[in-house]
Amino acid sequence: MSLTTGLMEGRTSLEMSDLARITVDQYEELARLGTLADPGIELVNGLxxxxxTKRPxxxxxxxxxxEVIRAIxxxxxxxxxxxPVRLPEHDEPEPDLAIVRGKPIDYLEHHPGPADVALVIEVAAASIRIDRGDKLRAYGRSxxxxxxxxxxxxxxxxxxxxxVSEGYGSLVTHEPTSDIVLLIEGQETGRIAAGDLLPEPKLP
Incomplete structure (x- = not known):
């Protein structure tokens, strides 16, 4: 669904070309000034x-x-x-999970950037359109x-x-029965059964 289509519920005539994108610097300045007080907002593609809303x-x-990722x-x-992960120049998403270099205390004055991040993970259901679209492109080009x-x-x-500049050059899809290798800076640090990341409700 396009942005224009999504805005139709608000009866707007705005097109994408009518909108002004902001930079990460501008976004962080707004946050510093207290203008952005909504924790349910993130910066994606300058917007x-x-x-x-997270379901159970x-x-x-x-x-x-x-729990699984921390263990390895x-x-x-x-x-x-x-x-937040700071991705110049127009993105500061808040991925569900990220593996980041160093210790939390290293980021008292700034958010981690691309050189600090080994992996980002998004848990996708309702958000899958954005996760496969603008977020994928932002993570890849950064x-x-x-x-x-x-x-x-x-x-x-x-x-x-x-x-690559438009996202990623490789996609491997893992079914619940396959294993995923976790690589950090080219080194294998562990293997995960894909099914362990896809828990199912217990039957009564």
Missing amino acids: LVKKM RHSATLMVIE TPEGWHVRVEQ GIPAYWIVNLIERRIEVYSAP
């Missing part, structure tokens, strides 16, 4: 985008993923959950080495690598 399945799945994150890296979409709709993991 203020509402984050999707999304929240529970993210907590499971965090090596020393010198840490896991951030739903925290040089984030790997991007995983935990696709709750089709129950599979989409693993993107080889970043």
Whole structure:
């Protein structure tokens, strides 16, 4: 669905060309001044985008993923959950999970940038259009080495690598029965059963 179509509910005649994009610097300045007080907003492609309301399945799945990823994150890296990543020049998304260089205290004065990030993960259901679209392009053109979409709709993991200017040059889709290799700076740090990232409700 296009932006124009999505805005039709508000009976607007605005086109994409009518909108003004802001930079990451401008976005962070607005936040510093307290103008942006809404925690449900993130900057994607220079536009203020509402984050999707998280349903129970999304929240529970993210907590499971965090536990699994933390267990195989090596020393010198840490896991951030739903925290900003600064992607010059027009993006500051808040991925569901990111593996970031160093320790949390290293980022008291700035958000991590592309050189600090080994992997971003988005848990996708209602958000899958944006996760496969503008967010994928933002992560790829910024040089984030790997991007995983935990696709709750089709129950599979989409693993993107080889970043290019328009996104990623490689996509490998993992069904629940396959294993995913976690690579950090080209080194394997662990293997994950894709099914472990796709929990199902327990039957009564």
